[in-house]
Amino acid sequence: MTLRVLAAMSGGVDSAVAAARAAEAGHDVTGVHMALSSNPQSYRTGARGCCTLEDSRDARRAADAIGIPFYVWDLAERFHRDVVEDFVSEYAAGRTPNPCLRCNEKIKFTALLDRARALGFDAVCTGHYARLEDGALRRGVDDGKDQSYVLAVCTPEQLAHAMFPLGDTTKAGIRAEAERRGLQVADKPDSHDICFIADGDTRGFLAGRLGSAPGPIVDTDGNELGEHDGAYAYTVGQRKGLRIGRPASDGRPRYVLDISPVTNTVMVGPRESLDVHVLVGERPVWLSEPQAGPFGCRVQLRAHGEVYDCVAEPAGDRLRVRLATAARGVAPGQAAVLYEGDRVLASATIAETARIGA
Numbered sequence: 001m002t003l004r005v006l007a008a009m010s011g012g013v014d015s016a017v018a019a020a021r022a023a024e025a026g027h028d029v030t031g032v033h034m035a036l037s038s039n040p041q042s043y044r045t046g047a048r049g050c051c052t053l054e055d056s057r058d059a060r061r062a063a064d065a066i067g068i069p070f071y072v073w074d075l076a077e078r079f080h081r082d083v084v085e086d087f088v089s090e091y092a093a094g095r096t097p098n099p100c101l102r103c104n105e106k107i108k109f110t111a112l113l114d115r116a117r118a119l120g121f122d123a124v125c126t127g128h129y130a131r132l133e134d135g136a137l138r139r140g141v142d143d144g145k146d147q148s149y150v151l152a153v154c155t156p157e158q159l160a161h162a163m164f165p166l167g168d169t170t171k172a173g174i175r176a177e178a179e180r181r182g183l184q185v186a187d188k189p190d191s192h193d194i195c196f197i198a199d200g201d202t203r204g205f206l207a208g209r210l211g212s213a214p215g216p217i218v219d220t221d222g223n224e225l226g227e228h229d230g231a232y233a234y235t236v237g238q239r240k241g242l243r244i245g246r247p248a249s250d251g252r253p254r255y256v257l258d259i260s261p262v263t264n265t266v267m268v269g270p271r272e273s274l275d276v277h278v279l280v281g282e283r284p285v286w287l288s289e290p291q292a293g294p295f296g297c298r299v300q301l302r303a304h305g306e307v308y309d310c311v312a313e314p315a316g317d318r319l320r321v322r323l324a325t326a327a328r329g330v331a332p333g334q335a336a337v338l339y340e341g342d343r344v345l346a347s348a349t350i351a352e353t354a355r356i357g358a
Contacts, residue, residue, distance in 0.1 A: 003122040005029045005163060008108060009062060009070070011055025013178045013185045014127030014166060016062035020181055021165040022125045023066055029125070031063035031070040034112065036079040037196065058185050065183055075111055082106035084196050088209050091232040094259040095333025098150065098303065099194055105153040113158060123161045131167035132159060137287055139342040140167040149303050152337040152347035153285055203233040203241075215264030217244060220257070220273065231259050234266050237274055237329025244268065255329075275326035281319040281336045281348025288345045290314055298339045299323070301330055301350070312338055312346075319348040 005027045007019035023029040033056050056072060063070035083102050090097035113124050129140030130148040137159055140146040154162065166174055178186035197205045210232050217226040226245045228234065234242075238256040248254055248270075255274055258267040279301075294313040299321055301308070309324040321336055330353050338345040 003027045004120060005123050005125050006116040006121040007031045007125040008112060009033050009059035011058035012191065013175060013188055016183050016185050017174050017178050018125055018127040018165045019068065020066045022163060023068055029068045031059065031068050033059040033072045035072050035074045035076055037076050062183050062185055075107060078111045079107055088206065090333050091206055092210055092261060094231065094261040096235045096331035097333045098335060101150045101153055101335055104150055109154045109158040109162065113161060117161065123163050125163040125165065127166055128164050129166055130164045132162065132164055137344040142170040145171045148344050149300050149337050152344045155285060156287055206232050213264060217242065217266045217268060220267065220269045228266055231261060231264050231266050234259055236331035242268060274328040276330040276353045277323050277326050278354040279321050279330060279336060279350050280352040282351040284319040284346050284348040286346045297345055300337045300339065301327055302334055
């Protein structure tokens with residue numbers, strides 16, 4: 001069956017090969033590059049780039065090599081509102097967001113897909129390393145590149161109009177294929193970090209938007225150990241850059257345990273106090289039939305992070321997850337993604353954690 005496919009082309013090797021595979025499969029493919037900044041020079045460039053003018057040119061050259069039409073769509077205003085402003089507001093609220101996950105949710109599979117469908121396209125094709133089989137979202141075969149975690153926020157309806165042609169291949173295989181196809185991006189380095197923070201300085205980026213907001217750094221007994229310039233500059237599990245005035249009595253390092261935006265307080269303590277046994281997620285997205293009661297599965301708490309055995313239980317518009325073994329450094333704002341084998345069952349945004357069994 002021939003489909004009208006809109007291939008999202010970032011300018012990297014993955015999206016280029018994905019578009020080439022879709023065209024080779026006989027689909028009617030059009031390439032589109034999303035312009036996500038009204039000032040592209042403010043975003044990363046070169047080897048650490050994403051969504052830059054350089055990437056736009058690379059995407060156009062790849063489309064020409066594949067032999068498909070190519071357009072640039074301006075989504076800068078939507079990206080700034082739904083990803084950049086969300087990133088800042090989440091940190092201001094003491095949470096730790098994943099902007100790539102939010103970009104998939106709000107930009108690639110909402111703004112882009114909605115526009116594609118309105119123009120008569122059947123599907124959006126991307127270079128994510130994941131698989132779609134009989135409507136189920138599954139891990140990509142390359143464990144090191146698997147991106148099912150950041151796609152788990154997509155709804156079943158959105159995934160019904162998505163294509164992930166790379167999920168059955170390793171990254172090394174994709175680079176080799178790009179070279180065979182004559183794509184100039186075959187050796188282009190992967191993008192890293194956060195595309196809209198040009199110098200990689202997250203603390204400085206947030207300070208420029210939220211300003212200086214000094215407050216205390218305290219231990220678990222409430223003793224003040226130092227002062228910070230803004231609680232937003234810290235994240236749960238952080239060890240370095242704490243600016244603590246005196247060492248712990250036992251000489252061991254201390255970690256950020258909690259961030260309270262209400263009191264503008266950062267709490268620090270020993271590593272074992274980071275243990276989390278129970279978490280509660282909000283706004284769950286179910287990619288399988290929701291269970292009526294508790295059920296066993298596995299949960300992943302960060303991109304490319306460890307996977308834990310757990311028991312999950314729906315609770316209205318929330319999801320309660322009890323881990324079989326403690327996880328450390330779990331921060332509100334991150335995503336909890338449930339798996340059965342390599343199949344994604346559901347995702348939710350972590351709202352609360354408990355550091356002792358409950």
